């Protein structure tokens with residue numbers, strides 16, 4: 001998967017490129033990451049990328065022109081990348097991370113993971129000149145209803161959530177399938193060694209080796225936890241046939 005991030009703080013992306021599963025995905029060339037600094041596309045001596053907002057008000061706004069040169073460069077990198085793969089039919093949308101965006105959730109991650117790539121625009125300050133956004137941005141995404149000092153952490157959250165769903169990236173591809181939210185419920189409790197921790201033992205069913213009982217126990221634990229913590233998810237949940245049978249047993 002191809003990623004190009006446009007950011008005035010490209011070093012922040014070492015968090016993705018130098019650590020963990022995302023760095024391994026990069027090393028195995030399952031993921032390509034380019035960082036592009038709009039400052040490199042400025043022409044004045046001060047390398048200006050922001051200016052005071054028209055109409056007054058606090059803070060600064062990111063200017064359209066350096067961002068335009070940066071995004072056109074990102075598109076060139078994408079074209080080169082995919083032409084090396086003999087492909088010219090790729091789709092690599094420009095995505096802007098902002099509190100005004102569509103809320104990122106697991107269904108959206110599943111929708112984004114199959115994309116050929118993404119060009120991620122990380123805003124800072126008060127935001128970006130609207131004329132640039134209207135001309136170049138295809139998707140605006142928010143990771144939650146709060147404001148951060150920049151779009152870099154949201155961009156890394158988005159990248160991480162997508163990269164872990166790529167085939168052969170996780171230790172066990174199934175782990176991404178059994179996450180919280182994947183089946184519309186929160187995840188069940190997990191246990192591992194030691195068998196006893198401050199006198200608290202592991203639930204017997206998990207030591208029974210009886211896989212059907214274990215699956216049922218885990219599902220019912222998911223249900224209990226989702227009902228208690230996320231009634232909104234529980235209200236939207238539609239059980240499959242087997243889950244409906246297990247639920248009936250719960251009510252009996």
Ligand SMILES: NC(=O)c1ccc(NCc2cccc(O)c2)nc1
Pocket residue numbers: 097098099123124125126127128141142143144145146147148149150151154
């Ligand atoms: N919730 C998010 O995904 C998110 C994204 C970015 C961000 N900060 C940069 C920024 C960018 C644009 C406007 C703006 O007001 C702030 N903060 C939070």
